[in-house]
Amino acid sequence: MKKLFFVAVIIGVLVMVFVCPWNVVKAEANDPEASNNKKYFTSYVVEKGDTLWDIAQEYMTEEYDTAHVYIKEVMESNHLESTGIIEGQMLILPYYADKPIR
Template identity: 35%
Template sequence: MRRRKMVLKRRIRMVIVAFILILIGILVIPISHFKVAASEKNMRQIEYKTYVVQYGDTLWGLADSYMGKNFKNHQDYIHDVMRANGMNQAMIYEGQLLIIPCEEDVAENTQMAAAGEDMRN
């Protein structure tokens, strides 16, 4: 008799735990879907352009000019520039040709250097 009560209590606990896990799963999956949909909606098209480094340019300054809204902060933008150019240090030099990410709306309002073009006029 006592053993039956213990077995019954275990089964009830298992059913309750299973119900709670199913309920959590039902609630979590739709919430994560909405987050993904919202982030995709806020994404903008990023173009990559070539840029000839001018005297006094810094990666931080390039981030100020070209980063747009697709990057969380200057460090994210600089990291992307470094990755796109195979750089392992954040140092740039006058005359260096860089590939930089640039949002479409920023790119339309900015004069960028074509490959091999010198913009030091």
């Protein structure tokens, strides 16, 4: 009985040694925070006919899950209470990149 317990413990340790490190590496590879991208902001002057959806399609980077998440951040950054924007209005737009655009 003791021999069986000892074998089970050894097998458990070997499984932990060989399986756990692979899970850690996989998690790190998929971690968006591990990328070299930094968050930047740029200004944008609203043109006639622009919508926040159109702006999101042009400026949203892959770090954002959806356009809705990006638009919400744009609204918060610009203290907007609704999605309505007007021609000539200046907006601050967030984006992720290795270095700033411009």
